[in-house]
Amino acid sequence: MYMATPPLLPAFSSRAGQLEFVELDEDDIDTENLHAHVVLPEAKHLLLSDTLHPGAVVAGQQDLDAHALLLELARLAPSVAKDFAPKGKDGEGVVFRLVDEAGLGGAESGYVAMSYCWGRDKENGGLPRKMVSPVGDLPFGWVRTVEQVPLPVGRSLFEAVVRERGVGEGLWFDQVCINQEDDFEKAAAIGAMDTIYKNARKVIVALEDVLAEESEELFLRWYAEQYEKSELPGHQQPHLGMNPPFMQRFPLLRSFFERMLGSAWFGRAWCAQELRMGRSIVFLVPSLVDEEDGCYTFVRITSAFFLHLLILASECLQLFPSLNSRISSLLLLFLQKTRNDERDAIMVRNPGVLLSPENELPTPFVPTIAEIFRQNASGNSRLPEYLRRLDANRDKTAIALSAGKLPIRMKPASPLQRPTIEDECLRQLLLVGIAAHDPVALCTTGAPLCLHDGSVSWLTHPSSQDIPSSHLHHPLPRFTPKTPITQSSDGRAEYAQLDLVFLDLPHRSHSNPNFPTYVQRARHYIELCMQYFTLLPNATPSFTSWQTPHNPRAPAMKNVFVQTLACCFECGPQWLLDVSARIQPPEHVVAPQAAEALFHPHLAAETYINTPDGRHAFTSVLNLLGAVVALGIPWASGASERTCGPMVVSLSPSPSPSPLEPLPFDSPKAVVFAPFAHSKTLLVAVPEAVKMAEYGVLARGWVLTPFQSFTGSRSPGATVNWTLQGKTVVFGGAGFEGGLGGREGMGGHRVYGPVGVGLASPATV
Known part of the structure; x- marks a missing residue:
């Protein structure tokens, strides 16, 4: 059962207001007076600076510098570096608009941000519509142009979102607050999306595709009273630990929660990014009612109550077989969200209080890439279908950069840029990761990337399995290569050039008779x-x-x-x-x-x-x-127990002058997994950059075969070409790890991707 240690939860001062019901009458809905204004420079600086939430620290990101990262990327892959630019600090260079009544005129004291699913069929492609008054309505032949705000969701739900604003606050949502027809403005705004959502007082999630049944709404009203009346301390959860579990006993709560998690919003890449970046989250779920009477009801759920639902659901995961991974990841995320809520509440009650620095959970870059590219993104709906899918891949790339908290952003697309098929985008992101000296980017274990020209990269797909779950929020130190890693192409395919530490294969050179x-x-x-x-x-x-x-x-x-x-x-x-x-x-x-x-x-x-x-x-x-x-x-x-098997590798007491030289039988040993198909020709090497013991959980054992038919001894300074056939974790004991860390890598090695892989089918769009 989850929550074996209740003190991990924030101590909420009150459960009141965590589950509420917003009721609107048709006559109360008024969105005609809302306009989008460019925020004045002074107000923008205040709203988008980190001064509103001081002390936030993200482990492992403090020493990243945009210009140094771009220089390293230019040395590694110049053709990729030109597609990126430094991200402005505190929204610098971003045209920042807010939606509100005309009276504030761009001098808002705060704002809330809206998160929703694009996809509603809207007139004018969902863009703001300009209405021009007829000639003669105003004196002297003047005309008045009014830019009307299009509604991203239904009128009643949008009104409920608007009412989440406080006094002097505006509303931000991308459809109107970004000029969708200006590629430069759009690129800058997308690069600053993390800043925009992080500095919003709260993010309102409009789940328009979910409807609470009338019976579910009645149950939730009853449960809201029971939940608020609970006498348990603030750090404990009501109704936890019951037998059978509470959510199993009450199917109405279970069905509402399951339908809520089944919303398309939870599967969209942009929405997942907005959820991660928002400090405080409020969900608005419409209730299924008869609209003829002109009354609308919305279930309003805060981060704290959503966490409560996640905890109750974690007691009976067998009831949600298709949602288990989603529940687990959301549970960890909303623990952090609710701590932010309680921290902000303390600062409101005690403005002068000094709190300890707020440590945000680090976001591992490579597993985040894999997660984002599994999600959906629609791209620009005004483009033809094929180009729209390519644009969706660019969106995912931008989201990954932002989610990884990297200080660079994508430039607007260039006509000379490589096509943004999925594998090309993954290639860009992995090269950015290597330029940032992220060790996981060197140790991805997926299938080789198939590029637009039909060649196969030495880089492989990122995967959620590239780093054990126990290390997801304990970032590994960045590697410091003795010589820079570079990549290039010889006209046939691209390759990486780097230093390698070769391991011995005792079964060839000194087999054990036992x-x-x-x-x-x-x-x-x-x-x-x-x-x-x-x-x-x-x-x-x-x-x-x-x-x-x-x-x-x-x-x-x-x-x-x-x-x-x-x-x-x-x-x-x-x-x-x-x-x-x-x-x-x-x-x-x-x-x-x-x-x-x-x-x-x-x-x-x-x-x-x-x-x-x-x-x-x-x-x-x-x-x-x-x-x-x-x-x-x-x-x-794609490897399995049928195609891979274990083998023992070893280290010599002193560095070997040749990767093929026999080693003593009693040298420190390790176990790796290698493909059976290449058992007679393969060698195993570890990139010098990740040879230290702290990288031992990664697949740093590169299984190599000669690029040509034979690779023997080489003269000093010559280059040796290898084909990368797979990567594996090197399971070594303390003696092996210590010996490996003391080895000097051998330079002059080029590593290519496997020849012919994936050439029969086009790369993923």
């Missing part, structure tokens, strides 16, 4: 676990999932577990303990006594597995094997 015995013992242990798996209730799902009759994956999965355990036996018990401590949570770490027992050559395994200590030992080692298999096989690239 390895067949290790395989035999490993097979015996795994077969015992398969026989007694019902006695191992806490075994990893990666093992139990194929323990079903006639499962087609069973033979290959059994083999990969056997081979991985045999590699563990070759590396030794201390290796196993080191790797377990590094990649597993504390409650699953293998105990020394368990490793000692299972590594004993004369262990009576059948007897041992029937004891409590034995079952615990076998379970803990199975869980380690499952973690190694899950992290080691590059699943995102």
Whole structure:
């Protein structure tokens, strides 16, 4: 059950107002007097500066400088650097408009921002419409031009959004507040989107495609009273921990929450960005009522109450099978949002109070790219379909830069720019990440990027699996390469040139005669676990999932577990303990006594597995094997247990002059996963930039094959060409990691993407 540690929650001073109902009469709806004004420079500086929310710190981003980043990008990939520009600080260079009544005239003291789904069929393409008064209405032949604000949502819902403003506040929403026909203004505004949403007092989310049923609204009204009357302390959640769970007992609450999360808004890339950047969120959900009486009702939900719904839902995730990942990610995000709400409330009640610096959760750049490109973006609706899809890819690129809190933005599109197909956009973003010395950008594990000219890049698709979830909000340090990484093209394909540290393959140069015995013992242990798996209730799902009759994956999965355990036996018990401590949570770490027992050559395994200590030992080692298999096989690239297997690599006590020179048998060892198809020709190398132990959770083991038919020794200063066939985590013990960190990378290596991959099908648009 989630929330094992309630003190993590903010201590709300009051639950009142977290769930409310906004009621409007047809006669109360008045949007005719709203106009879009350019905010005066003094007001704009105040509204878009960080002085409103001092102390916010984003881990890992403070030392990024736009000009230094662009210089590094120009050295790495000049053709990419020209498409980016520094982002103005505090909205510098942005034409900032707000919608309000004409009286404020651009001198607003604050603003709220609206978030909604584009897509309503609007006259004039959703752009502001200019109305010119007839000649003769005004004296001296004057005419009056009024720019009417088009409504992004229905009139009643828009009126509910407008009423969220405070005194002296305006409303910002992109459809009107950005000149959609000015590419330069649009590019600057998109680059400053994080600043605009971050500095809004609150972001109002208009879920127009969701309707609360009448029965659900009645239940929510009843529940609002119960929720506010709860006597629990502010940091605890009412109705948590009930049996059965509260949301399971009340299907009306469950159906409303499920319909709300099913809104198209949660799947749109721009909306997800606006949600991340907004400090405080308010959802407005229309209620299904009879419109003939001219009355409209909207369910108003704050960040705190939405967090409450997420926590209740997390107790019964089996009821939301298609929404589990969405609930989990939103839960973490809204914990931060509600802390912001409570912090702002404290500052309002005590204007002079000094609060500790506010630490925002860091946003890992590469997994964020993968998440954004899985979401939807519509592009410019005025463009033809094909160009609109390309424009949507540009939107996602801009969103990724902003979400990653990078200090650069995209320039307006140039006619000479490479087509913005999805893989080209991903290529740009990964090169930006490498220029920013982000280690994850070097270690992506997806399929190779297929570029517009039909060639295959050495860069690969980013994936949510590129960094373990335990490290998502603990940023890895930026790498500092000894020599700059560069990329270029030789007319056939582009390549990266960088320093590599080559690892030895003991099975070729100094094979262990005991390895067949290790395989035999490993097979015996795994077969015992398969026989007694019902006695191992806490075994990893990666093992139990194929323990079903006639499962087609069973033979290959059994083999990969056997081979991985045999590699563990070759590396030794201390290796196993080191790797377990590094990649597993504390409650699953293998105990020394368990490793000692299972590594004993004369262990009576059948007897041992029937004891409590034995079952615990076998379970803990199975869980380690499952973690190694899950992290080691590059699943995102299309690899599987049928195409990849484990192998042992090693380090010599001193640097080797050649990647093919034999190494001593007792050198520090590690386990990697490599494709069977290239087992006779492959070598394994680690980029010098990510050789240090802190990058050990990443897929930094590059599986290389010679670019030509043969690559042997080379003269000093010569260049060697390699083909990148995959990437893998290098599972090394403490001795291996220390030795690898002390190695000097060898220069003069060019790495190409695999030849022929993806050429049969066009790149994704």
